[in-house]
Amino acid sequence: MTRPNTQVMNRAALTKRILGKLHKREAVVGGIGNSNWDLWAAAPSRPENFYMLGSMGLAAPIALGVALAQPERRVLALEGDGSLLMQLGCLSTIAAQAPRNLIIVVWDNAIYQITGGQPTPAAQSGTDWVAIARASGIAKSHWAADEAEFDTLIETALTTDGPHLIAARIDSEPGRHQTDRDPVRFAQAFTRAMALPIG
Amino acid sequence: MTTAAPSHWPGEILAAFKAQDVRLVPYVPDNVLRPLIAAIEADPHFTAFPCAREEEAIGIAAGAVMSGMRAACLMQTSGFATLPNALASLVCAFQLPVVMVVSERGTLGEFNPGQAIVCRTMRPILDSMGIEHHTLTRLDECGFQADRALRQAFATRWPACLILSPLLTARPQ
Ligand SMILES: Cc1ncc(C[n+]2csc(CCOP(=O)(O)OP(=O)(O)O)c2C)c(N)n1
Numbered sequence: 001m002t003r004p005n006t007q008v009m010n011r012a013a014l015t016k017r018i019l020g021k022l023h024k025r026e027a028v029v030g031g032i033g034n035s036n037w038d039l040w041a042a043a044p045s046r047p048e049n050f051y052m053l054g055s056m057g058l059a060a061p062i063a064l065g066v067a068l069a070q071p072e073r074r075v076l077a078l079e080g081d082g083s084l085l086m087q088l089g090c091l092s093t094i095a096a097q098a099p100r101n102l103i104i105v106v107w108d109n110a111i112y113q114i115t116g117g118q119p120t121p122a123a124q125s126g127t128d129w130v131a132i133a134r135a136s137g138i139a140k141s142h143w144a145a146d147e148a149e150f151d152t153l154i155e156t157a158l159t160t161d162g163p164h165l166i167a168a169r170i171d172s173e174p175g176r177h178q179t180d181r182d183p184v185r186f187a188q189a190f191t192r193a194m195a196l197p198i199g
Numbered sequence: 200m201t202t203a204a205p206s207h208w209p210g211e212i213l214a215a216f217k218a219q220d221v222r223l224v225p226y227v228p229d230n231v232l233r234p235l236i237a238a239i240e241a242d243p244h245f246t247a248f249p250c251a252r253e254e255e256a257i258g259i260a261a262g263a264v265m266s267g268m269r270a271a272c273l274m275q276t277s278g279f280a281t282l283p284n285a286l287a288s289l290v291c292a293f294q295l296p297v298v299m300v301v302s303e304r305g306t307l308g309e310f311n312p313g314q315a316i317v318c319r320t321m322r323p324i325l326d327s328m329g330i331e332h333h334t335l336t337r338l339d340e341c342g343f344q345a346d347r348a349l350r351q352a353f354a355t356r357w358p359a360c361l362i363l364s365p366l367l368t369a370r371p372q
Contacts, residue, residue, distance in 0.1 A: 029262070050265070054288030058258035061250075062289075065262025065270070068223060068246060073266075089251025090258075097248060187265060187293035194266040 004128075007146040011107050011170045012038045015078065017147065018105070018154055019043050024074065024199040026158070027066045027190075031059035031079040033114040035107060037175025039078060044177070047193035051179045051186050057087030060094065060104050066194065067099040073198045074101050074158055081108045081129065082120045088132065091165075095137025100161040103154075104133075109170045117172060133165040141165040208341055208367050209235040212300065215345035216271060217244060219353060221298065223263045225249075225256035226273035231302035231368045236273065253278040254285045260297045261289055269353060271298040276305050279360075280317045283324050286358065291328050296352040299360040303334070307365040321362070330358050336366035 015038040022028070029050045030036025036051040043049060052059055063077035084091075084106055094102065110123035121127075133141035140162060144150035150168055157164035180186075212235055216224070224239050224247035226232070239247045250256045253274045260270035279301045290297045305311075305318025325332045333348050335341040345361055352359035 027266070050262075052289065053292055055254070055258065055285045058254060058261075058285060058289060061255040061258030062262035065223070065259035065264075065268075066266045067262075068259070069263040069266035069268035087252070087255060090255050093248070093250050093255060093259075183293040187295060191265045 004143050004145075006143050006169050008169050008171050009144070009147060009150065010173060011035070011109075012041055012173065012176045014147070014150055014168055014170070015039055015042045017151060018076065018078075019046070021151075021154055021158060022048075025193065025196060026074040026076060026198075027063070027070075027194065028076045028078065029059045029063040029066070031077070031083045032056045033080070034175035035059065035078045035080050035083070037178055040179040041176035044179075047189040050190045053181075053183055057083045057090075059083065060090050061087065063102060063104070064090070064094055064097065064099060067102040068097065070194065071099070071101055073194075074103065075099075076103045076105060078105045078107065080113075081106060081110065081122060082112045084129065085120060085122050085127075091133050091136035091138060094163055099163055102163040103157040104163070104165045106165065106167040107170050108167055109172050111172060113172055113174060129167040130165065138163050138165050142167070144168045208335075208338055208363070209238045211338065211342035212345050212361075213238050213242065215342055215349055218346050219269065219349040221269045221271045221349065222246060223260065223268050223270035224273060225259045225270065227253050227256065227275070227278045229273075229275035229278075229302045229304075231304070231363065232273050232275070232300075235300075253281050257282060257285045257290060257297060261293070261295050264295055264297060269296075269298075271300055271349075273300050275302050276321055277314060277317050279321055280324075283328075286324075286330065287328055290358045291330070294356050295358065296356050297358045298349055298352055299358070300363065301360060302363045302368065303365065307369075325360055330360055332360040332362055334362040334364050336364045338367065338372045341367055
């Protein structure tokens with residue numbers, strides 16, 4: 001299996017589509033750089049967003065921790081392909097714990113965009129994220145063929161038992177707005193938001 | 200290989216976890232930690248499971264502690280040595296009370312030269328980030344140290360590291 005010939009979409013646009021579907025104080029963990037910059041661009045003051053800094057590859061593990069602590073809350077990780085590649089073992093950990101409320105979204109631009117656009121080894125080799133996720137034990141893993149299917153996959157993931165993984169091919173546009181660099185405030189706001197009941 | 204002396208240090212650590220309401224215990228296994236992992240996994244108070252990598256355990260603990268579930272990550276010295284980036288850019292930068300329990304290899308009779316060198320990096324790394332660490336050496340003190348270190352970590356929202364010395368885990372008590 002290789003990366004399928006799905007439509008190339010845009011991370012900022014897809015992130016907005018995700019945020020438009022969140023009405024129950026779902027937690028969203030943005031991965032390093034562009035993933036959280038576009039999350040910031042979509043909803044900067046949303047306290048249920050967690051904007052990670054330099055711990056490349058840890059968006060999905062952080063989201064797993066939230067999901068295990070709060071099984072009733074839906075939790076999304078938005079992660080770049082290079083970042084996921086750095087921490088692939090977490091897919092097995094997630095599959096083993098099988099949190100029903102966890103959703104991983106993989107932004108596949110085939111490059112390390114933020115560091116200069118170098119191709120990832122996964123892109124050079126034709127690595128298929130969905131095949132890897134399924135082989136790791138996350139059965140509900142899908143490529144989004146286009147925006148309409150992306151919407152459907154997110155809606156299904158928000159309303160049915162997971163864990164879910166959704167991969168989207170995206171263009172090489174950088175993130176729209178850099179986040180504030182205020183990690184202590186982000187952690188405190190997120191912690192307070194997680195103490196509130198889901199909507 | 201060192202074999203754990205028949206002592207009750209795992210019970211002391213487990214009791215401190217419970218007293219401080221630690222519930223989540225992601226770990227990468229180590230032979231010295233075996234009786235602690237077994238005791239925690241046998242106790243329904245805890246959710247404990249192996250991770251592929253120590254950084255993952257730190258990420259999981261960070262997410263959990265921000266969501267109201269206290270966590271402690273178990274690992275060996277060499278696993279700790281993979282962590283400086285995650286500790287600096289996640290745990291310290293966001294001021295998260297993530298607790299680590301590290302079984303100390305590389306000292307007091309180590310046979311593996313690599314482990315011995317790795318061991319020497321651990322305390323300088325912790326000190327460089329201002330992460331409080333306590334080396335647990337005595338059965339009669341380890342419960343108190345663990346309890347107080349965890350209490351302080353959660354109260355001051357700052358990480359802490361408990362180092363399990365062979366003096367505790369291998370010395371006949
Ligand atoms: C452990 C670690 N290694 C390297 C870096 C440098 N770095 C920051 S972002 C990045 C690329 C991220 O790639 P990807 O997740 O695919 O996101 P994209 O930039 O393509 O949106 C790299 C290599 C880092 N921050 N941490």
